[in-house]
Structure formats: C-alpha cells, structure tokens
Amino acid sequence: MLEKTYIMVKPDGVKRGLVGEIIRRIEAKGYKIVDLRLMRPNRELVEKHYDVHKDKPFFGELVDFISDSEVVGMVVEGEDVITVLRNMIGDKNPAIAASGTIRGDYANSLTKNIIHGSDSAETAEREISIWF
Ligand code: CDP
Ligand code: MG
Numbered sequence: 810m811l812e813k814t815y816i817m818v819k820p821d822g823v824k825r826g827l828v829g830e831i832i833r834r835i836e837a838k839g840y841k842i843v844d845l846r847l848m849r850p851n852r853e854l855v856e857k858h859y860d861v862h863k864d865k866p867f868f869g870e871l872v873d874f875i876s877d878s879e880v881v882g883m884v885v886e887g888e889d890v891i892t893v894l895r896n897m898i899g900d901k902n903p904a905i906a907a908s909g910t911i912r913g914d915y916a917n918s919l920t921k922n923i924i925h926g927s928d929s930a931e932t933a934e935r936e937i938s939i940w941f
Contacts, residue, residue: 810888812887812888812933813884813885813886813933813937814885814886814891814894815882815884815936815937816831816882816924816927817925817940818880818881819875819880819921819923819924820878820879821922821923822915823879823881824879825915825923827923828881831923835885835894838887838893839887840885840887840890841886841887844884846882847879847880848880849877849878849879849880850875850880850940852877854940855875858936858939858940859871874920882940882941884941891933894926895928897910898911898924898926899912899916901922902919903916903922911923
C-alpha cells in the first residue's frame with residue numbers, strides 16, 4: 810500500500826553528522842522524501858509527539874533530550890514505507906538492534922538512538938500533522 814511516514818533524525822544523529830547517511834539509506838531503498846525540515850522543537854511539541862509515553866519513567870529524560878535541539882523531520886512516501894522503515898531503523902535497544910539497521914550500526918544508547926519512525930498508519934498521520 811502507498812503510505813507516508815514521519816521520520817525524524819534525533820539530536821544525537823544530527824550532532825554526529827548522520828543526516829546524510831540516513832537520507833542516503835532511505836533514498837537507496839527507493840523511497841521518496843516529500844517534505845523535510847530542520848527544527849528546534851519546544852517542549853510542548855515534543856511532549857505531544859511522545860504523548861503515548863507520558864506516564865513512562867523515561868518520559869522526562871526523553872523530552873529533555875529532544876527539546877530545544879536541532880532535529881531533521883521528514884515525510885517519506887512509498888509502498889509499505891511505515892513497516893519497511895521501522896525494519897531499517899531497528900530495535901530501540903542497542904543490545905538487540907541488528908547490524909545493518911540504522912540503530913544497529915550507529916546507536917549505543919536506549920534514549921539517544923539516532924532516529925524515530927512512525928509505527929502505524931494512524932501514528933504516521935498524527936505525527937505528520939504535529940510536525941508539518
Ligand atoms: O522509538 P521506538 O518506537 O522504537 O521506541 P518506543 O518504545 O516508542 O520509545 C520511544 C523512544 O523513547 C525511544 O526511541 C527512545 O528514544 C526512548 N526510550 C527510552 O529512552 N527509554 C526506554 N526504556 C524506552 C524508550
Ligand atoms: Mg514508538
């Protein structure tokens with residue numbers, strides 16, 4: 810199915826110069842970037858984005874990490890792009906993320922894990938409307 814997803818290079822990915830590598834992987838897979846923006850989101854926006862995790866113990870640390878820092882948000886379009894990019898991103902736990910995935914190759918922290926990708930069609934629609 811032709812879908813759109815929200816992808817975000819998190820502050821650690823931007824600081825480490827991984828924006829180009831992430832875009833390269835997305836384009837090499839054959840997906841199209843249909844919107845892209847460098848932003849410094851305020852706390853309110855980040856809290857809204859991660860609303861599903863607001864009662865989790867890591868919420869404060871996560872919002873601190875993303876807020877008022879440069880991130881690169883993008884909308885990516887293609888066949889089954891939501892699931893395929895989630896697979897290319899890899900597990901959030903660096904001890905589990907497989908080599909060859911973005912997190913498996915570049916992340917060594919559970920919180921600072923380089924990249925976000927929407928996990929369902931509903932989430933993608935919600936996240937795109939929040940960020941764009
Ligand atoms: O990002 P993903 O959908 O793979 O994972 P999540 O379970 O929805 O968690 C969202 C984000 O919260 C993760 O990507 C991590 O940055 C952060 N997190 C954390 O800091 N500590 C945890 N125990 C779980 C998640
Ligand atoms: Mg998630």
